[in-house]
Amino acid sequence: KFTKKPQASINAVTSINDGLKRLYVEKLKPLEVAYRFNEFGLPLLTDSDFNAKPMVMLLGQYSTGKTTFIKHLLKCNYPGAHIGPEPTTDRFVVVMSGPDERSIPGNTVAVHADLPFSGLTTFGGAFLSKFECSQMPHELLEHISFVDSPGVLSGEKQRTERSYDFTGAISWFAAKCDLILLLFDPHKLDISDEFKRVISSLRGHDDKIRVVLNKADQVDTQQLMRVYGALMWSLGKVLNTPEVVRVYVGSFNDKPVDETAVGPMGKELFEKEQSDLLVDLMDIPKKACDRRINEFVKRARAAKIHAYIIRQLKKEMPTMMGKAKTQQRLIDNLEDVFTKVQTEFHLSPGDFPDVDHFRKVLSTYNIDKFDKVKPKMIQAIDEMLGHDIPDLLTSFRNPYQ
Amino acid sequence: KFTKKPQASINAVTSINDGLKRLYVEKLKPLEVAYRFNEFGLPLLTDSDFNAKPMVMLLGQYSTGKTTFIKHLLKCNYPGAHIGPEPTTDRFVVVMSGPDERSIPGNTVAVHADLPFSGLTTFGGAFLSKFECSQMPHELLEHISFVDSPGVLSGEKQRTERSYDFTGAISWFAAKCDLILLLFDPHKLDISDEFKRVISSLRGHDDKIRVVLNKADQVDTQQLMRVYGALMWSLGKVLNTPEVVRVYVGSFNDKPVDETAVGPMGKELFEKEQSDLLVDLMDIPKKACDRRINEFVKRARAAKIHAYIIRQLKKEMPTMMGKAKTQQRLIDNLEDVFTKVQTEFHLSPGDFPDVDHFRKVLSTYNIDKFDKVKPKMIQAIDEMLGHDIPDLLTSFRNPYQ
Ligand SMILES: Nc1ncnc2c1ncn2[C@@H]1O[C@H](COP(=O)(O)OP(=O)(O)OP(=O)(O)O)[C@@H](O)[C@H]1O
Numbered sequence: 001k002f003t004k005k006p007q008a009s010i011n012a013v014t015s016i017n018d019g020l021k022r023l024y025v026e027k028l029k030p031l032e033v034a035y036r037f038n039e040f041g042l043p044l045l046t047d048s049d050f051n052a053k054p055m056v057m058l059l060g061q062y063s064t065g066k067t068t069f070i071k072h073l074l075k076c077n078y079p080g081a082h083i084g085p086e087p088t089t090d091r092f093v094v095v096m097s098g099p100d101e102r103s104i105p106g107n108t109v110a111v112h113a114d115l116p117f118s119g120l121t122t123f124g125g126a127f128l129s130k131f132e133c134s135q136m137p138h139e140l141l142e143h144i145s146f147v148d149s150p151g152v153l154s155g156e157k158q159r160t161e162r163s164y165d166f167t168g169a170i171s172w173f174a175a176k177c178d179l180i181l182l183l184f185d186p187h188k189l190d191i192s193d194e195f196k197r198v199i200s201s202l203r204g205h206d207d208k209i210r211v212v213l214n215k216a217d218q219v220d221t222q223q224l225m226r227v228y229g230a231l232m233w234s235l236g237k238v239l240n241t242p243e244v245v246r247v248y249v250g251s252f253n254d255k256p257v258d259e260t261a262v263g264p265m266g267k268e269l270f271e272k273e274q275s276d277l278l279v280d281l282m283d284i285p286k287k288a289c290d291r292r293i294n295e296f297v298k299r300a301r302a303a304k305i306h307a308y309i310i311r312q313l314k315k316e317m318p319t320m321m322g323k324a325k326t327q328q329r330l331i332d333n334l335e336d337v338f339t340k341v342q343t344e345f346h347l348s349p350g351d352f353p354d355v356d357h358f359r360k361v362l363s364t365y366n367i368d369k370f371d372k373v374k375p376k377m378i379q380a381i382d383e384m385l386g387h388d389i390p391d392l393l394t395s396f397r398n399p400y401q
Numbered sequence: 402k403f404t405k406k407p408q409a410s411i412n413a414v415t416s417i418n419d420g421l422k423r424l425y426v427e428k429l430k431p432l433e434v435a436y437r438f439n440e441f442g443l444p445l446l447t448d449s450d451f452n453a454k455p456m457v458m459l460l461g462q463y464s465t466g467k468t469t470f471i472k473h474l475l476k477c478n479y480p481g482a483h484i485g486p487e488p489t490t491d492r493f494v495v496v497m498s499g500p501d502e503r504s505i506p507g508n509t510v511a512v513h514a515d516l517p518f519s520g521l522t523t524f525g526g527a528f529l530s531k532f533e534c535s536q537m538p539h540e541l542l543e544h545i546s547f548v549d550s551p552g553v554l555s556g557e558k559q560r561t562e563r564s565y566d567f568t569g570a571i572s573w574f575a576a577k578c579d580l581i582l583l584l585f586d587p588h589k590l591d592i593s594d595e596f597k598r599v600i601s602s603l604r605g606h607d608d609k610i611r612v613v614l615n616k617a618d619q620v621d622t623q624q625l626m627r628v629y630g631a632l633m634w635s636l637g638k639v640l641n642t643p644e645v646v647r648v649y650v651g652s653f654n655d656k657p658v659d660e661t662a663v664g665p666m667g668k669e670l671f672e673k674e675q676s677d678l679l680v681d682l683m684d685i686p687k688k689a690c691d692r693r694i695n696e697f698v699k700r701a702r703a704a705k706i707h708a709y710i711i712r713q714l715k716k717e718m719p720t721m722m723g724k725a726k727t728q729q730r731l732i733d734n735l736e737d738v739f740t741k742v743q744t745e746f747h748l749s750p751g752d753f754p755d756v757d758h759f760r761k762v763l764s765t766y767n768i769d770k771f772d773k774v775k776p777k778m779i780q781a782i783d784e785m786l787g788h789d790i791p792d793l794l795t796s797f798r799n800p801y802q
Pocket residue numbers: 060061062063064065066067068069082083084085086087088089090149150151152214215250251252253
């Protein structure tokens with residue numbers, strides 16, 4: 001399914017990804033730094049953000065087959081993988097490409113500049129001790145990383161609390177991931193309170209969610225219909241989106257489908273479903289590349305609007321007297337500043353930052369201390385959006401197209 | 402499945418039903434009439450209420466196979482049945498046992514003392530012209546009646562409004578029915594606004610609802626899983642009960658399951674589901690008989706409590722002066738009257754009527770005008786509950802047991 005990486009055709013820049021990284025460093029980042037865009041909104045991008053592979057996260061009750069699923073796709077165990085009928089995986093494991101097989105403990109991962117996980121330090125030491133990065137050279141991992149996770153707890157077990165913010169961590173990964181697979185098995189259907197909290201923490205990423213009803217060959221067809229129906233019944237209420245979530249029904253391990261319970265039709269169905277899911281997975285890198293471009297463009301526009309707002313604020317400041325008073329008035333009437341920028345540059349109000357958040361951050365600054373906005377910097381962004389990015393797209397195309 | 406009607410073993414009373422009817426006329430009805438129980442709560446029972454067969458109502462979009470389903474069970478068309486791919490059934494049709502084949506128009510049905518449908522007159526002439534009773538001699542109809550219904554309208558068609566209170570009529574039938582089947586077909590899954598209103602009007606009868614995903618052999622197995630999943634997804638939200646509704650997946654007509662799309666496994670599954678549904682249907686008369694006894698006993702208890710309340714009210718009325726004032730005070734403090742009765746006879750507050758409703762009805766009466774409560778009448782009820790009904794049950798047992 002995967003085509004090889006595209007051949008380099010312009011010196012220095014070897015891919016869309018490389019091109020974006022370079023444009024960021026040369027044109028966008030200087031503007032972001034100059035007007036503190038990162039402190040008002042999105043943190044600065046690092047090399048590791050550009051190098052990060054699309055990620056797929058697996059979530060589900062213990063023993064639903066999350067680790068086995070990854071093993072099935074890789075056709076081998078990842079370093080440190082444990083599979084068993086009792087709760088086995090006790091930590092978050094990012095499975096990714098690396099020069100040789102090794103497991104890097106969470107505390108080390110978090111300080112590694114090459115790895116895009118420094119943000120996880122906010123979850124504290126208790127979390128980091130339950131986090132690791134498992135690396136190995138592998139063709140598939142060149143294109144996708146996986147996040148294996150500890151089983152979501154059911155009813156009774158919940159009482160022994162987690163020592164860290166479990167749903168917070170999942171929410172963090174959900175934002176970074178391209179696909180989130182919720183695994184169920186026919187004997188573990190109940191959506192516990194912790195599972196409900198987990199699903200709530202995925203809000204805003206509903207479009208990334210897929211469901212796998214795994215081990216479907218362990219019950220007969222009529223039972224499977226009951227189980228599947230009950231799953232959809234409760235998922236509809238918990239996910240609370242009008243669109244029906246895609247559920248893949250099958251058995252995702254290396255053994256052939258057990259025909260004794262489900263018969264040849266079941267086997268055929270499961271095999272179709274399994275291949276549908278693989279096709280969806282293989283589609284991720286292509287979609288991720290498109291999405292990265294899209295987000296980069298959105299970010300550039302947002303940074304430009306940010307610069308315009310700073311420019312307008314500085315323009316309204318007096319040169320000599322009454323600075324503090326004017327600053328306060330500007331902050332109080334920030335809406336007016338936004339409207340002026342919007343009218344002057346024919347911008348859509350929906351593209352503007354949240355005014356209350358902006359006001360809050362701005363009040364910790366001295367408007368006078370901001371650098372004067374240089375037209376050259378804004379021109380650079382316009383050039384980038386109008387020429388560099390389109391050129392990049394025609395030179396390279398999405399390598400996964 | 403059906404055993405023949407039990408043989409008469411005591412003269413005059415030939416079945417549980419007959420026994421209840423006689424007990425009602427001899428012991429319960431006199432008390433209900435004397436203290437106006439019917440005007441405070443449940444209307445008096447008539448012979449037709451005792452003779453009514455358990456009913457099964459079919460609901461669903463047009464062309465989902467409601468009329469065909471009834472034909473399938475009867476192994477013949479009912480008088481006046483129309484089957485076709487366009488909307489065909491344009492009225493509510495009660496299909497029931499009768500000496501010969503005939504269709505009775507709604508206006509006639511409503512005035513027929515033998516038929517338990519006089520309550521439908523409240524829905525007016527526009528409804529009655531869309532209502533009929535279809536009779537024929539038939540072994541199955543000896544035990545169950547069916548209510549065929551006009552297809553629920555989908556999106557666009559809804560704009561042409563019904564000329565009568567459609568959901569009101571359905572709600573009326575739902576209360577009288579023992580089972581409500583919601584039919585869907587794989588190409589007609591959407592739950593329109595009218596369908597949502599119909600489902601809301603079934604509230605309180607959730608335990609009677611079953612769902613049929615009909616014509617399941619018209620799509621391949623993978624599509625069927627999608628369709629079935631989508632159905633459960635939306636039903637879970639619309640029905641809004643924690644228990645998963647039972648869905649029967651199959652094809653309920655006379656033709657054998659079409660194996661081309663669903664294969665032998667699908668065929669086997671559908672046949673299992675079809676026979677499960679038949680077993681459930683055949684179970685209705687037995688359950689209906691148990692329920693009738695249960696409701697009769699509950700009714701007798703309620704009527705007795707009603708008599709106690711009247712007795713207490715009369716006891717607190719003065720013999721000569723200040724009657725109007727006392728009546729007003731009693732009505733205002735009806736809760737106290739209830740509490741006194743409750744304490745005196747060791748009754749549960751949950752068995753008492755709704756105090757506000759009682760107050761409202763009572764204020765249209767003159768307490769003084771109620772007959773004095775005769776201890777004999779109450780004794781008759783106690784005898785009935787303590788001896789007659791248990792005797793009846795040992796003499797006859799549920800004929801469907
Ligand atoms: N598709 C499958 N069919 C049958 N058995 C399976 C399947 N997938 C996994 N199993 C078995 O289920 C058990 C649990 O598998 P695994 O350890 O992969 O689950 P897990 O979701 O990673 O659990 P945990 O949350 O505890 O890490 C193992 O015994 C495994 O062999």
